[in-house]
Amino acid sequence: MASGKILVAQGGGPTAVINQSLAGIALEARRFPAIERVYGARHGVRGIVDEDFVDLSLETSHNLEQVAGTPSSALGSTRDKPDLKYCQEILKVLRAHEIGQFFYIGGNDSSDTVRILSSQAQQAGYPLRCIHVPKTIDNDLVGSDHTPGFPSAARFVAQAFVGANLDNAALPGIYVGVVMGRHAGFLTAASALGRKFPDDGPHLIYLPERTFDLEKFLADVKATHARLGRCVIAVSEGIHDAAGTPIASLLTKDIEHDAHGNVQLSGNGALADLLCEAIKARLGIKRVRGDTFGYLQRSFIGCVSDVDQREAREVGEKAVQFAMWGTQDGSVAIERCGSYAVDYRLLSLETVAGKTRLMDEAFIAAGSTDVTDAFMLYLRPLLGSGMPEPFRLRPSPVARIGAGPG
């Protein structure tokens, strides 16, 4: 059994439940007398090389519970993507502080950091247990049924489209909602869970798993508008042309890249504005509105899936148990084992690290602008209890008596 001090850090984009995993690790560690101290690194791996640690052993369990219920990364996060040299510096600091176990809560880039670190520690003969704890609203980790953070973001997106659809029905026109998701369309697809009545939107859903064609898009919008007099559209920020170039980046003058080489897709309204302008100009429809959900969808307080909360807590707890009672490094994964029930497994870091899971083909409807029943069945239990539900007046038209101007 490993012993001594443990270190936890949070990497990548915040989620609504990432602090549940932090609390799960910190509180579960208190059960083990062999664990002397639980340190947290501020702002992910950056805080390790900067030696910027906090001692979570001094935090009350009560406040840890409160922090668990708070969105975003309580320790701070980073977009740093460590290379070999960076990982060697991490290792140097971990050795100096006699850290025996390292838990990194993050997405596929963070899992790759853990993989490099694990291999470096082994090569250096330093006994370090490295566990990757999953989180990403993109739901794109290989080997997991789903990832903590995704269900709450999906709930936000579904609820947002309930409202957007009702708003669009009241003042008809075209509505474009741009949703996060660079490569995987899960979060955009969650918009479908906002539908209740047969004519509810989103009427069209565009996923990054499919090539985006502007002419096809305009034809789809025109047909829906002709049929219903309105159209609600969910678009992934990651939609791209046949060459794989993001549509959003086709129109941005100064393209911003992060340390992972990713083009900045969120944080501006360019894609929604482009699509709205095209609809106005080409289809001659007057009332066209676009919203980019942006950062609201990943850190909104008070719109959280209770299923997501408890699973995010459990992956933290399980991470400590795998570290203390297990014999290998790895990545914690959620496995669906009932309808609805889950269990947890420790996958090898190589299985997960740096890879990207896309939507299963069985989740995308023929025609590529909708999801299938299989996806609805997959996602519904994740959204949790107490999903608010819309209602409408039943039709009861009054007979015209010809008083109108017509």
Added chain:
Amino acid sequence: MASGKILVAQGGGPTAVINQSLAGIALEARRFPAIERVYGARHGVRGIVDEDFVDLSLETSHNLEQVAGTPSSALGSTRDKPDLKYCQEILKVLRAHEIGQFFYIGGNDSSDTVRILSSQAQQAGYPLRCIHVPKTIDNDLVGSDHTPGFPSAARFVAQAFVGANLDNAALPGIYVGVVMGRHAGFLTAASALGRKFPDDGPHLIYLPERTFDLEKFLADVKATHARLGRCVIAVSEGIHDAAGTPIASLLTKDIEHDAHGNVQLSGNGALADLLCEAIKARLGIKRVRGDTFGYLQRSFIGCVSDVDQREAREVGEKAVQFAMWGTQDGSVAIERCGSYAVDYRLLSLETVAGKTRLMDEAFIAAGSTDVTDAFMLYLRPLLGSGMPEPFRLRPSPVARIGAGPG
């Protein structure tokens, strides 16, 4: 006492609680045997001239309650702004259907429609009771302490800024959130209610009650960023230069106007993108993100103030009572009569119609980039019960031992 058939309609932008007022009218009317029928016009005044009515008398009280809890305008809405001729057509249809009372749920434009209609009915000698039932997320009706719809939108904005601030603290940089509000800054000011700790954002708030100066804005952002290493900014979509020209319209090629002559401000991300580009270019700060809250803030399901719900219901009930037991047309207003308690009054239509209330000077802090305690006290009770609260880890730094690369 008026009698016969009554007609209710909804105008202008939807809100999260406008259907509470609809249900309040429809259900209260059932108490009066003299009221034979409750008709609803589809899509506001447009549905009257088109003779597009539904018979709400045939709706179950149970479903009316469910619809009451659903955001957006269940009858549909319109942006039509009737002139004299349009109002004469309305009157013709109302006479043909023997409507004795007309309830129009809407903002200041809708109240002006009610005013014209009331005067036309009197001139024509047609006995029509006309009541304006208030709603607007802008909170800009003259004579009201506040307006139904505003508290729920304010709650969304406050909760959104709780999350945006936590996200920005985790991954520091500049965040610009653009909030609805053409002339009145109430909704943008509500962002301040998302703060808890002294260094929480929004750190800067820009209201349409003040002239916006880009140079001053950049200096404010620079100073905050230098002090905290980050900056969260709330900006009203209605900010304008000294000549009164909206900043948003300075950069839009094709400016869209609605029937009221208003420039389209929502439904695109242009303002946030302009401000973000200016910060990047002029201050050399790399991580700059902007979100335009857009339509999410007025129709989001599941983020509603219970105070707003009950007051929106009551203004509907009171409207029917004023109509049945009163002797004059008017506009229902909320009066604050305790901390916190309200009563309702019927104002003359001339008091309210077509006028715009702005933020009280006492609500805007010296320096013009924040609100005062008076505003916080004014708004807090309106947000309702169960506001989610953020928590953070308490500082407990671990001593550095000089292992870092520095």
